[in-house]
Amino acid sequence: MATRLLLLADTHVPKRARDLPPEVWRAVEVADVVIHAGDWVDVRLLGELEARSDRLVACWGNNDHGELRYRLPEVARVEVEGVRVGVVHETGQAKDREERMSRAYADLDALVFGHSHIPWDTVTSSGLRLLNPGSPTDRRRQPHCTYMTATADKGELRDVVLHRLPPRL
Template sequence: MRLLLTSDTHLPLRAKRLPDQLLAELQRADVVLHAGDWVDEATLDLLESRSRRLIGVYGNNDGPGLRARLPEVARADLGGLRFGVVHETGPAQGREARCAARFPDLDVLVYGHSHIPWDTTAPGGLRLLNPGSPTDRRRQPHCTYLTATVDDGALTEVTLHRLPPR
């Protein structure tokens, strides 16, 4: 099962549209996970129409329309792994322990908010993944997103994709 992980698209505030490379990944993904800060409902509509399966949450910059359509936390069993998606996890210091305590029933937690790509494993085995942002790199050298594969109950081929400058 191929996964596409993204977050913090902030359209149309940070960019006018999603990058072509990310849109091309939609066609290859079995599941798309978006960790919030869509900003506009048109981006949600686009991903819903082009994805086989979309799992998304709202972020701190998402208004009432998106909050009415999306949960704050989403959970899904994907290929035998228990996934969670949330926008904010708090400060980087102590994140692993804090998330492991908050989500003891998960194998993988996808989150956003910081725009900083992150891949770590908490004590106890919770994998934490932040795909960064495909449209707003902030202080990072590149805009980014992640792809991954779930195979026989294991998360494999987790790849950070750097997008060309816009």
């Protein structure tokens, strides 16, 4: 049976937004697993996602301190439908990212990361899929706030979609 994934990072609630956009909360409701790659900023959102999602896999980011670092790992790992997924906030500069991450995470099929707020979807020469969902609340220099969805099924990650959110009023 296929498992629906929701990929988030860099939510920065309440620093950049009071809450997640309604579209993201709707995606939480239909996802089987929510993956968050850090920079929560406030532990309140962690509690809400834990309560509202079927399953949450997450790590802390460079803007997360105190209870967030106590409750979350720096690197999270999970196997979903035979797909080995890692979650980390920072991967360093974009130059040579594929090679560095392939070495550092040779045991994974996919690595979800954040930090840059720049969406990223590549496959390394070793077959590691690198995914950055961007940010649903802080687009920085990107044209849109974003998040990703995907499906894990029979050892494969499929149907990876970058969702662009409408501008906030």
